[in-house]
Amino acid sequence: xxxxxxxxxxxxxxxxxxxxxxxxxxxxxxxxxxxxxxxxxxxxxxxxxxxxxxxxxxxxxxxxxxxxxxxxxxxxxxxxxxxxxxxxxxxxxxxxxxxxxxxxxxxxxxxxxxxxxxxxxxxxxxxxxxxxxxxxxxxxxxxxxxxxxxxxxxxxxxxxxxxxxxxxxxxxxxxxxxxxxxxxxxxxxxxxxxxxxxxxxxxxxxxxxxxxxxxxxxxxxxxxxxxxxxxxxxxxxxxxxxxxxx
Numbered sequence: 001x002x003x004x005x006x007x008x009x010x011x012x013x014x015x016x017x018x019x020x021x022x023x024x025x026x027x028x029x030x031x032x033x034x035x036x037x038x039x040x041x042x043x044x045x046x047x048x049x050x051x052x053x054x055x056x057x058x059x060x061x062x063x064x065x066x067x068x069x070x071x072x073x074x075x076x077x078x079x080x081x082x083x084x085x086x087x088x089x090x091x092x093x094x095x096x097x098x099x100x101x102x103x104x105x106x107x108x109x110x111x112x113x114x115x116x117x118x119x120x121x122x123x124x125x126x127x128x129x130x131x132x133x134x135x136x137x138x139x140x141x142x143x144x145x146x147x148x149x150x151x152x153x154x155x156x157x158x159x160x161x162x163x164x165x166x167x168x169x170x171x172x173x174x175x176x177x178x179x180x181x182x183x184x185x186x187x188x189x190x191x192x193x194x195x196x197x198x199x200x201x202x203x204x205x206x207x208x209x210x211x212x213x214x215x216x217x218x219x220x221x222x223x224x225x226x227x228x229x230x231x232x233x234x235x236x237x238x239x240x241x242x243x244x245x246x
């Protein structure tokens with residue numbers, strides 16, 4: 001997608017926001033100019049710190065999920081017997097909304113970063129695991145046999161066949177999981193914490209009826225999701241250049 005198209009889409013959203021604010025003429029929907037002014041004012045007053053805390057939590061969750069789910073998914077995809085053993089467990093646990101486990105996780109891990117990272121990790125782990133498992137299992141047997149005929153062992157197969165073949169699936173799973181991770185992060189930060197964008201939006205600004213500051217927090221959380229999305233796009237172009245070869 002070209003940068004010009006992204007810019008035009010963002011401009012269209014801002015224009016729609018401006019029109020809606022002018023038509024409604026209520027404090028609950030300030031104009032983009034008012035919100036961005038509040039954003040600039042609030043950054044040195046604590047919003048930057050809340051952004052850093054939220055970014056750390058979601059990045060740590062994604063990194064942990066990818067680090068553990070990727071090798072597990074490749075192993076399940078390579079060994080059908082192992083997959084048959086774990087498939088019923090995945091089938092039963094994958095559809096469970098992991099956010100309902102938050103009170104239980106808090107009981108075990110406390111109200112700090114660990115519980116929030118753990119809940120997001122649980123959600124992302126299964127999403128990455130299933131995608132990588134399916135991508136690994138879908139590799140054509142003749143491709144694997146041809147590489148083995150050249151003397152490649154299990155480690156070489158992992159490095160030169162399974163990892164390059166599943167890497168696009170991993171990045172796609174991360175891209176699809178970013179919005180979920182941000183949404184879960186927002187929910188976990190609305191209680192039992194004193195830092196994070198969720199805390200800033202709900203506990204701090206919404207409770208004070210400070211609407212411009214509240215919208216500034218919403219914009220900051222949206223920017224966090226967009227930045228992560230663009231980073232994954234960049235990594236895909238760097239790590240998987242063959243996908244963009246013409």
